[in-house]
Amino acid sequence: MAEPMRTSLAGTPKPGDEPETALELSERERMRGLMPAVEPDRTLDDWGRSERVERVFDETVVNFFYRYWFRAEVEGVENVPSEGGALLVSNHSGALPPDAAVIGKAIREEHPDPRPLYMTVEHFFKGYPGFSALLPKIGCVPAHPANVHRLLYDERQLVLVFPEGRKGTEKLVKDRYRVQRFGRGGFVEAAMRGRAQLVPVCVVGAEEAAPVFMQSKLMQRATGLLYFPITPTFPWLGPAGMLGYLPAKFKIRFLEPIDTTKMGNEPAEDKALVQTVAQEVRARIQEGLHEMLAKRKSVWMG
Amino acid sequence: MSESPPADSEPARRVLITGLSSYWGGRLAQALEAFGEIEAIVGVDSKDPTRELERTEFVKVSNQHGLIQRIVRAARIDTVIDTRLVVDSSTTPRRETHENNVIGTMNILAACAGDDSPVRKFIFKSSAHVYGCEQDDPAFFTESMGRNTRPSTAIERDAVEAEASVVDFAVKQPNVTVTVLRCSSVLGPDVRTSFSRMFALPFVPMVLGFDPRCQFVHEDDVVHALEHAAVNHTPGVYNVAGDGVLALSEVIGLLGKRPAPVLPPWGTGALSGPLRTLGIRIPDEMLNQLRFGRGLDNRRYKASGFEYGYTSRETVTAFAEHLRLHPIIRGVEQTYTYEGEVERFLRRSPLTRPPDAAPEERSGTEAEPFGI
Numbered sequence: 001m002a003e004p005m006r007t008s009l010a011g012t013p014k015p016g017d018e019p020e021t022a023l024e025l026s027e028r029e030r031m032r033g034l035m036p037a038v039e040p041d042r043t044l045d046d047w048g049r050s051e052r053v054e055r056v057f058d059e060t061v062v063n064f065f066y067r068y069w070f071r072a073e074v075e076g077v078e079n080v081p082s083e084g085g086a087l088l089v090s091n092h093s094g095a096l097p098p099d100a101a102v103i104g105k106a107i108r109e110e111h112p113d114p115r116p117l118y119m120t121v122e123h124f125f126k127g128y129p130g131f132s133a134l135l136p137k138i139g140c141v142p143a144h145p146a147n148v149h150r151l152l153y154d155e156r157q158l159v160l161v162f163p164e165g166r167k168g169t170e171k172l173v174k175d176r177y178r179v180q181r182f183g184r185g186g187f188v189e190a191a192m193r194g195r196a197q198l199v200p201v202c203v204v205g206a207e208e209a210a211p212v213f214m215q216s217k218l219m220q221r222a223t224g225l226l227y228f229p230i231t232p233t234f235p236w237l238g239p240a241g242m243l244g245y246l247p248a249k250f251k252i253r254f255l256e257p258i259d260t261t262k263m264g265n266e267p268a269e270d271k272a273l274v275q276t277v278a279q280e281v282r283a284r285i286q287e288g289l290h291e292m293l294a295k296r297k298s299v300w301m302g
Numbered sequence: 303m304s305e306s307p308p309a310d311s312e313p314a315r316r317v318l319i320t321g322l323s324s325y326w327g328g329r330l331a332q333a334l335e336a337f338g339e340i341e342a343i344v345g346v347d348s349k350d351p352t353r354e355l356e357r358t359e360f361v362k363v364s365n366q367h368g369l370i371q372r373i374v375r376a377a378r379i380d381t382v383i384d385t386r387l388v389v390d391s392s393t394t395p396r397r398e399t400h401e402n403n404v405i406g407t408m409n410i411l412a413a414c415a416g417d418d419s420p421v422r423k424f425i426f427k428s429s430a431h432v433y434g435c436e437q438d439d440p441a442f443f444t445e446s447m448g449r450n451t452r453p454s455t456a457i458e459r460d461a462v463e464a465e466a467s468v469v470d471f472a473v474k475q476p477n478v479t480v481t482v483l484r485c486s487s488v489l490g491p492d493v494r495t496s497f498s499r500m501f502a503l504p505f506v507p508m509v510l511g512f513d514p515r516c517q518f519v520h521e522d523d524v525v526h527a528l529e530h531a532a533v534n535h536t537p538g539v540y541n542v543a544g545d546g547v548l549a550l551s552e553v554i555g556l557l558g559k560r561p562a563p564v565l566p567p568w569g570t571g572a573l574s575g576p577l578r579t580l581g582i583r584i585p586d587e588m589l590n591q592l593r594f595g596r597g598l599d600n601r602r603y604k605a606s607g608f609e610y611g612y613t614s615r616e617t618v619t620a621f622a623e624h625l626r627l628h629p630i631i632r633g634v635e636q637t638y639t640y641e642g643e644v645e646r647f648l649r650r651s652p653l654t655r656p657p658d659a660a661p662e663e664r665s666g667t668e669a670e671p672f673g674i
Binding site for chain 2: 030031034035036037039041042043044046047048050123124126127128129130131132133136137141142144145146147150
């Protein structure tokens, strides 16, 4: 998988560009030193993440799904760096996708130095009552480039993105495991600007656990939701039907990280390089998925 | 605005404060009086001052640029600090607010402009309202971020327009160091804001299903921030906000109050009328803050050498202490009323001595005719 990723454009700095970039870098370093100190008395962080709520949620709902319902199996968790900013990139699917929570749990359970994982979600949820209050408490952050940058660069945290975005969650069951287009490669730019590692993640199982048979445009307009999926349990069982996951076997594979700090000084300015890396990440995930699916004997038993 | 600064900008010596009778103008004048190197402080406002001032000269004048220009030139003012901006629509009528925020700012700027103007430094107290408060906002605004949407409330619109005219001034007057301080929501024992009124209620209203992120700055830190800009060279735009962003539920816990998620998630604005009759005044610009919240990145001003005295959390705890103590000490402190004649006598009369003069001089010859 070690195809050359650099285009001819990569690493050719414009003349007179160098000193200013170096200055900007040291300035950014200085700004990082001015981050607010952690106040030990607080149980919430600046993003609204609550240790207390997260623990309760983790020990009940997530634990049940992770251990007994999805019986998650994890490989390559050592590819998640123990320190420094890292951007995890995963395939995405399902009506109310269970994949993010399961990836977070996998790191907490299997990693030698467990770290909190910040999950990026649509801005939509910030404006939807209920979700707006709950999601930040369990580690969700609106997917804004500035938020990702602060988390990766200034706080050196783990961040999970789904570059497929809504193209992934709106995907019907007949298109399962076909990784959709990766937008404009914004996630690669964010990782490059944040001097972070890119860790591709393949998740098998999520796409059968919450199959979407069709999308109802009419009901979507009527309810004001992001989309209105028809699943085995939704809308038949009401809002709770969103959580009616089928007991598919989950397999998570963390792939080798891509180090963006070794791509020159300002790789994010090089759009061709950004697109190349985005394509590369997508290809690796798709390839990993195919490999895992080929080995899988049963959707339910693994 | 960053291209404007001349490197040799000097600390303020002769200062003009606008909005002297507002909370910020009065506090700032009191603070600057302690700086020996500031030789003259002039305050202008259309109302009488509300704070006792030792050596600040008060001139009662509304925002008329002709008159202010004459004051600026006659007093050879080198630094103008504009603290007038109204940031809360529940305190001032709509039209008056616009008149003050937009037209007033233009007039003050016009008074400072001109090649022969003595003004070398202009400090503008702005508000985080210029960023607005929308669903797709970043969690931390930096100074370089604009807003994606048009301002949705009158106060936000005013703040954006006022700042635009300050930027215009900075471009046209490259020899003037312009500092813009965007303050986040202020709390403190002394200042009255919509947040402090809301937190004084026994139950703090919340929008059902929302727990917004709140960031506060202590009133003393705002005064110190203005002071810092006056005595240091800080060209450009800066956010002024305490370290740390709290969830509203966390704030309510620190205050020892109870949350009341009584505001409906939809049509909250329509409810603000009936709530007002119940004594709960939620200004329009606060409605979105109660849903989405707002965070500012305060590192740029820290990088310029400013140090905050309080974090957001410490600001809230300080305010909580005030709330507990307030019913006991209420009415004990004396309120100050400005008496023009008395102030004029104290400053101008040959009979008065500065307060640090030796006591035996006081009982000298001038006191005799009064038979003391």
